[in-house]
Amino acid sequence: MHVRRTLPQRARTLIGAWCFVDHYGPTDATATGGMDVAPHPHTGLQTVSWLFDGEIEHEDTLGTRALIRPGEMNLMTGGYGIAHSEISAPDTTIVHGVQLWVALPEEHRNADRDFQHYVPKAVRVDGAEIRVFLGSLAQSASPVRTFTPLLGAEITLEPHTTVTLSVDPTFEHGLLVDTGGLRLFDTELRPAELGYVPCGTDALTLVNDSDASARTILLGGPPFEEEIVMWWNFIGRSHEDIVRARADWEASSDRFGVVEGYPGRRLPAPALPNAVIMPRGNPPRR
Known part of the structure; x- marks a missing residue:
């Protein structure tokens, strides 16, 4: 799929607690196979899924199985750790939407896993x-x-x-x-x-x-006044937070649980950079 990473960018890391905006499609799923994102982990954030076209099947380690449809919002709380998969529904012809992340504040960044669905x-x-x-x-x-x-x-x-x-x-x-x-x-x-x-x-x-x-x-x-360290699908406050989350995922620890229904392997974590991952901040206010 054609994905535009709109946030973060060099000029701005956050807008409020919004720390990530992926804007994707429209993609012809009949030609490309559409979306197939294998089980992958999250920490320290909430994910917000919003579609303009198509349908996506969401499954997570809470046991939630839900469709994401245009005009309907799915919000998943990762907190200390969660994993999920996202696959285009079989009859989807166009995939088009946004994937948004919200950074959790320090006092809640290890919150319990949760899933909410809302139709405004x-x-x-x-x-x-x-x-x-x-x-x-x-x-x-x-x-x-x-x-x-x-x-x-x-x-x-x-x-x-x-x-x-x-x-x-x-x-x-x-x-x-x-x-x-x-x-x-x-x-x-x-x-x-x-x-x-x-x-x-x-x-x-x-x-x-x-x-x-x-x-x-x-x-x-x-x-959002706190500095965050963001790498792959993890948000923490230090390089060590990221190293620990990656190690827990690679070890298949109970921290993230298991997505039961996905017909394939989960995503492996990429190699860590050969450097300390530094916090991201916004430019100073004028």
Whole structure:
């Protein structure tokens, strides 16, 4: 699949506690075989899966087996350790969506494994259709539990539409464009581009001047002040945290459990770099 690693990047590591945004597809699953991600581990984070097209079968070491469908959110808490697999459903022809990670704060980074599924209702504001899967926006709120305040929403703007949305001024925000193009305030954003807005803004204005709809993902949260060490599928606070998690995975320890239904081998961990893995931080605030 064609995957764009939108976050982290050289200019920015986190937006709130959002620490990872993979934007993938659209991919013709009938030609490529679609998605087949063997069982793999996670620590210190929550994963958020959101699709635009297709269906993906999720299975984890809690025993959860669930479909991910467009307009429905799956949130998995890794905490101390979890493993899962993701496979395109047999009748899926197009695979297209985002995979998002949320860094857990120190006091919760060893939280128990968990899985939540939520189907947000669409609300309309001035020619925009909004689905809020985490946090609150446009008088719509998600009941899904997170460990830091967050905002996550899909916003689709009709052609020749302007919408202004009230937001929490203590949040920083990122707007990822999936399809179409628009302006975030005076900044033009094209597909696969991510626009960033620092704290201190209490409203976001999105303008679609084109003849086509524009679909976006809006993420937000208060700045995450802790430094994180992120490598492969693990988030810790030190190089030693990563080394320990990798060793536990390679030893098939009980820390991650077993994904029972996957018809194949699990993913091996890559070799560690020949260097100390350093914390990632954002640029200093201006």
